[in-house]
Amino acid sequence: MPGPSAAVPDATVERLPLYHQVLADLAREGETTVSSVRLAELAGVNAAKVRKDLSFLGSYGTRGVGYDVEFLMLQVQRTLGLTGDARVVIVGFGNLGQALANYGGFGERGFPVTAIVDADPDKIGTQVPRSDANGESATERVVVEHVERLAEVVRDHKITVGVIATPQHAAQAAADALVAAGIQSILSFAPVVLDVPESVPWRKVDLATELQILSFYQARSGSLQHPA
Amino acid sequence: MPGPSAAVPDATVERLPLYHQVLADLAREGETTVSSVRLAELAGVNAAKVRKDLSFLGSYGTRGVGYDVEFLMLQVQRTLGLTGDARVVIVGFGNLGQALANYGGFGERGFPVTAIVDADPDKIGTQVPRSDANGESATERVVVEHVERLAEVVRDHKITVGVIATPQHAAQAAADALVAAGIQSILSFAPVVLDVPESVPWRKVDLATELQILSFYQARSGSLQHPA
DNA sequence: TATTGCTTGTTCTCTTGTTCACAAACTCGC
DNA sequence: GCGAGTTTGTGAACAAGAGAACAAGCAATA
Numbered sequence: 001m002p003g004p005s006a007a008v009p010d011a012t013v014e015r016l017p018l019y020h021q022v023l024a025d026l027a028r029e030g031e032t033t034v035s036s037v038r039l040a041e042l043a044g045v046n047a048a049k050v051r052k053d054l055s056f057l058g059s060y061g062t063r064g065v066g067y068d069v070e071f072l073m074l075q076v077q078r079t080l081g082l083t084g085d086a087r088v089v090i091v092g093f094g095n096l097g098q099a100l101a102n103y104g105g106f107g108e109r110g111f112p113v114t115a116i117v118d119a120d121p122d123k124i125g126t127q128v129p130r131s132d133a134n135g136e137s138a139t140e141r142v143v144v145e146h147v148e149r150l151a152e153v154v155r156d157h158k159i160t161v162g163v164i165a166t167p168q169h170a171a172q173a174a175a176d177a178l179v180a181a182g183i184q185s186i187l188s189f190a191p192v193v194l195d196v197p198e199s200v201p202w203r204k205v206d207l208a209t210e211l212q213i214l215s216f217y218q219a220r221s222g223s224l225q226h227p228a
Numbered sequence: 229m230p231g232p233s234a235a236v237p238d239a240t241v242e243r244l245p246l247y248h249q250v251l252a253d254l255a256r257e258g259e260t261t262v263s264s265v266r267l268a269e270l271a272g273v274n275a276a277k278v279r280k281d282l283s284f285l286g287s288y289g290t291r292g293v294g295y296d297v298e299f300l301m302l303q304v305q306r307t308l309g310l311t312g313d314a315r316v317v318i319v320g321f322g323n324l325g326q327a328l329a330n331y332g333g334f335g336e337r338g339f340p341v342t343a344i345v346d347a348d349p350d351k352i353g354t355q356v357p358r359s360d361a362n363g364e365s366a367t368e369r370v371v372v373e374h375v376e377r378l379a380e381v382v383r384d385h386k387i388t389v390g391v392i393a394t395p396q397h398a399a400q401a402a403a404d405a406l407v408a409a410g411i412q413s414i415l416s417f418a419p420v421v422l423d424v425p426e427s428v429p430w431r432k433v434d435l436a437t438e439l440q441i442l443s444f445y446q447a448r449s450g451s452l453q454h455p456a
Numbered sequence: 457t458a459t460t461g462c463t464t465g466t467t468c469t470c471t472t473g474t475t476c477a478c479a480a481a482c483t484c485g486c
Numbered sequence: 487g488c489g490a491g492t493t494t495g496t497g498a499a500c501a502a503g504a505g506a507a508c509a510a511g512c513a514a515t516a
Contacts, residue, residue: 193250
């Protein structure tokens, strides 16, 4: 029996959000129970892999029955450390930053955009409607602040996640500022490798990278299959 | 000696765009040559891994010297199948779709947004400035068309890549429409597992997923290191 | 041309991840 | 209470990937 905080393999961690998503869909449809086979179908992975992944969280299934959807969802959340909302600050209010700010996807999934900063004085003061987990709360708005106030803003709003949406050349400076402000993790949209302390996990999302990978599998299509 | 079209491991394919990005930066700075050690530093990976990855493309380094930056970049492009521009259609002109359309990042990196479609009649006719590899060409614009004209648009503009920026519930229909229109690969921002033919490679970009993965490593921060 | 110094390409070993296969365990119907 | 049918959890075999180590090969210099 792996204890609640036993080591979870990296490959499993990367799949947990997918399972969480599928479980949320099932719960919304009123399903109370799900088998590893069905979960695997919906997630597009092998059933044995699902069972092994879930076994790292603990032994929460019932043989002959399957897993309780709601309960399993809670266990996934616990394992991922999704305890309540984690507030987000977006650095950079250009095209991408504005897009991310208006995109409701963050707040709906437990990561409300609580602050936005930019270096351009012309952008300071711009207001963006704020949507959190409860949907749109029309009265609340997020105001763009100057990047110099970042540390203050992070402290005052108890923000833990930083999103970098600056141009490539400003990304490292943004990362440095976020780390100095005491942010706990960073998601970057700039196509550069960031230099941050090991204690601050970060990930990169680069759309061109994704398209280039697709390009490879497209060229090989028919003979090779792309990986999930 | 691995021939030009020998099998390239999936893990290598996923890193090639990163190397390409680093090589492009080096070229911009006027560097003509780079060693595996330096390339590894800049890409944030192990040097032996870099050499092994590159050896799958062919034997293009010079012992005692390193790799020719420009030439290696060409080899990476060839391996990824990046032959000229691959035109993109965005399906869905909501918050996210508008964001992606205005975001120059696609065109600058060889994936010009050539068409946009949406199901909402109110959005048809909206114009978006078009930016391609040569930067902003102010005169050219992309006009939002109705999704029913998708097949026609894809054919007329020789579009090969589809980007799904619809709400979750419309994503599968969008994928079906893209496949029917003869698209060659799909990048989806909807948090669902798509059902498409094996011949059409697709990838999912989900921001909440990324943040949830970060959440795990943040909770473990100090003891465990996140992967790349 | 020989020597020195550097860097690649590759082999080998170790670790991680995937999948199969099956015993253990549970439910349901009779 | 028992047997039939399911489904989990995991051991074991297999595949893929990572990294260390080093021989082979090239450049530069004398």
